[in-house]
Amino acid sequence: xxxxxRDENPAGIHLPLDPLPGHTSRGRLERVLRRxxxxxxxxxxxxxxxxxxxVYNRAKIFDGWVDAINAVDASGANCHMSSVGICALLTxxxxxxxxxxxxxxxxxxxxQGDVLGGAAMGVANMLCLTGDGVQAGDQPGAKPVFDxxxxxxxxxxRIMRDNGKFLSGRKLTTPPQLFLGAAVNPFAPPFDFRPIHxxxxxxxxxxxxxxxxxxxxxxxxxxxxxxxxxxxxEKVFVLCGVGPLASAKTAKWIRxxxxxxxxxxxxxxRLEGAQDQKKEGKQLCTDxxxxxxxxxxxAGIHVMAYRQEEYVAEIVDESGVLKGRQPWKxxxxxxxxxxxxxxxxILHDDITETQVDMVKTAH
Amino acid sequence: xxxxxxxxxxxxxxxxxxxxxxxxNDGPAVTQATQVKKAAPKSxxxxxxxxxxxxxxxxxxxxxxxxRHSRLLEWFYARFADTFLLLHPLWKGLGYGxxxxxxxxxxxxxxxxxxxxxxCGQCILxxxxxxxxxxxxxxxxxxxxxxxxxxxxxxxxxxMPCVWVxxxxxxxxxxxxxxxxxxxxxxxxxxxxxxxxxxxTAQAAAAREAxxxxxxxxxA
Numbered sequence: 408x409x410x411x412x413r414d415e416n417p418a419g420i421h422l423p424l425d426p427l428p429g430h431t432s433r434g435r436l437e438r439v440l441r442r443x444x445x446x447x448x449x450x451x452x453x454x455x456x457x458x459x460x461x462v463y464n465r466a467k468i469f470d471g472w473v474d475a476i477n478a479v480d481a482s483g484a485n486c487h488m489s490s491v492g493i494c495a496l497l498t499x500x501x502x503x504x505x506x507x508x509x510x511x512x513x514x515x516x517x518x519q520g521d522v523l524g525g526a527a528m529g530v531a532n533m534l535c536l537t538g539d540g541v542q543a544g545d546q547p548g549a550k551p552v553f554d555x556x557x558x559x560x561x562x563x564x565r566i567m568r569d570n571g572k573f574l575s576g577r578k579l580t581t582p583p584q585l586f587l588g589a590a591v592n593p594f595a596p597p598f599d600f601r602p603i604h605x606x607x608x609x610x611x612x613x614x615x616x617x618x619x620x621x622x623x624x625x626x627x628x629x630x631x632x633x634x635x636x637x638x639x640x641e642k643v644f645v646l647c648g649v650g651p652l653a654s655a656k657t658a659k660w661i662r663x664x665x666x667x668x669x670x671x672x673x674x675x676x677r678l679e680g681a682q683d684q685k686k687e688g689k690q691l692c693t694d695x696x697x698x699x700x701x702x703x704x705x706a707g708i709h710v711m712a713y714r715q716e717e718y719v720a721e722i723v724d725e726s727g728v729l730k731g732r733q734p735w736k737x738x739x740x741x742x743x744x745x746x747x748x749x750x751x752x753i754l755h756d757d758i759t760e761t762q763v764d765m766v767k768t769a770h
Numbered sequence: 771x772x773x774x775x776x777x778x779x780x781x782x783x784x785x786x787x788x789x790x791x792x793x794x795n796d797g798p799a800v801t802q803a804t805q806v807k808k809a810a811p812k813s814x815x816x817x818x819x820x821x822x823x824x825x826x827x828x829x830x831x832x833x834x835x836x837x838r839h840s841r842l843l844e845w846f847y848a849r850f851a852d853t854f855l856l857l858h859p860l861w862k863g864l865g866y867g868x869x870x871x872x873x874x875x876x877x878x879x880x881x882x883x884x885x886x887x888x889x890c891g892q893c894i895l896x897x898x899x900x901x902x903x904x905x906x907x908x909x910x911x912x913x914x915x916x917x918x919x920x921x922x923x924x925x926x927x928x929x930m931p932c933v934w935v936x937x938x939x940x941x942x943x944x945x946x947x948x949x950x951x952x953x954x955x956x957x958x959x960x961x962x963x964x965x966x967x968x969x970x971t972a973q974a975a976a977a978r979e980a981x982x983x984x985x986x987x988x989x990a
Contacts, residue, residue: 483802485802510908511908515956537908537910537915537916538908539917539925540821540907540908540917540925540926542803542821542926543801543803543925544802544803545802545803545806546806547803547806547807551907551908553908553909553910554956554957554959555956556908556909556910556911556912556956557910557912557915558911558912558913558953558954559911559912559953559954559955559956562953562955563956574956590916591916592916592917592918595914595916595917595918595919595920596914596918596919596920596921596922596932596935597914597918597922597934597935597938597939599938600913600914600934600938603951604913604914606951607912607913607951607953610951610953611912611953619916664801666917666918666919666925667915667916667917667918667925669920
């Protein structure tokens with residue numbers, strides 16, 4: 408008999424966990440964070456396809472290295488498989504997805520419906536975002552909705568969870584059990600407002616936040632200092648966003664084309680001076696993790712390795728942030744394995760089994 | 771840009787392009803949006819490359835003046851609201867419905883001139899440092915997005931100062947500078963193109979009456 412892993416429902420990996428006192432969700436991420444363990448989350452590159460295997464394969468490379476996976480909602484305003492769809496697939500397989508909801512494409516009617524639908528599928532974590540402007544994406548002619556903003560979206564989800572009501576006041580028969588997240592960017596002006604803005608997000612309902620890419624550790628340290636002074640870090644789990652840069656050229660491109668990502672010159676110089684820029688980018692990411700993990704109030708990291716997803720495991724391993732802990736890993740159950748072996752045997756091994764033979768071998 | 775929203779998806783397309791066409795080897799050079807724009811059919815009529823919202827708007831010099839003088843305007847606005855409330859019997863006598871059209875006419879032009887008002891009908895200028903949040907391309911009413919450029923300009927409109935960077939500056943000058951901390955409810959779209967002045971006045975009058983006649987029963 409294989410014992411089930413920690414943070415797994417023994418009745419089935421796709422089922423929500425037992426409710427715990429003080430927890431608002433029945434998911435794995437909240438448990439990890441509330442136990443005080445250093446959490447690791449990452450982001451799944453959404454496929455441009457209708458094949459569920461694409462999602463499963465992309466999730467598989469994170470197995471045993473991350474506590475939750477962000478299902479992005481058409482990030483950069485580019486069209487991809489929807490976050491609801493990705494979450495539906497991931498929850499089936501027992502993963503803990505963080506469903507991102509962007510206000511760009513849906514009005515409050517659609518969003519509240521998605522929150523209920525997601526929660527019903529077993530999504531325990533939702534990340535409330537404003538979303539990029541449509542001008543940034545592959546369909547700039549789309550109508551920008553922005554009916555809610557990230558703050559009012561957070562509040563809407565909190566009202567649905569805590570008051571059991573829609574925004575209109577109509578009652579829900581079963582409220583969603585959610586762990587609510589938000590995004591913060593300490594690296595964009597107005598810098599002195601950002602920690603206060605975080606406080607506002609906490610007031611609206613944020614329980615964890617993921618930051619934008621951190622390449623400027625001193626700047627992040629200042630932000631965290633202010634957040635600590637305001638008492639925010641006691642009310643919210645801060646996951647610092649990190650990621651490897653593929654090359655100095657990419658870094659420059661990001662700096663000039665992707666608003667909101669701040670890359671200091673020193674970083675680019677360091678990449679330029681390296682023999683193997685890709686390797687140096689990875690090393691740089693590990694170094695940044697090692698610095699930010701020591702900052703008081705940082706509860707985890709959010710590794711965004713777009714199109715370098717295979718490096719997430721290495722980066723997490725090399726930085727040693729898990730301290731030997733292994734996050735939940737998808738394992739094949741023993742009975743499933745027996746069926747698979749048997750099928751494999753029948754289909755691929757050249758055998759002719761008759762009932763008479765089987766009786767003989769059984770004796 | 772939001773945390774996850776860094777749109778490198780475009781890089782893939784850019785790479786694909788550079789594989790097929792011998793572009794100057796400058797790595798990933800263009801965004802997906804640029805490619806879409808380039809692929810559009812050529813025409814003599816080329817409108818300015820700004821968002822549709824900006825096309826209905828003049829320059830924002832006066833709006834920025836209002837933000838610089840947010841303290842003065844805050845003081846003036848408070849007096850103005852009191853005056854309007856004093857006139858409540860007049861509005862009521864004439865009928866709020868009947869005065870709506872002329873008041874809205876004035877309000878739209880005055881606020882339009884001063885703040886580039888969008889007539890959302892639920893004015894929160896006093897909570898946003900006299901910087902109208904409806905001028906934000908994402909119409910954010912609770913603070914800046916993560917895409918503010920390093921120079922403090924907007925992600926969508928590179929030449930426009932971020933509405934919320936300005937709001938933060940404006941609110942610091944004001945007496946009630948902590949009003950920026952209130953979490954604003956989503957915009958009620960059904961109130962668009964209505965008078966916020968009259969609504970606030972009627973609500974204040976109702977609150978005053980409720981306070982003046984407490985617990986006398988039958989207050990419903």
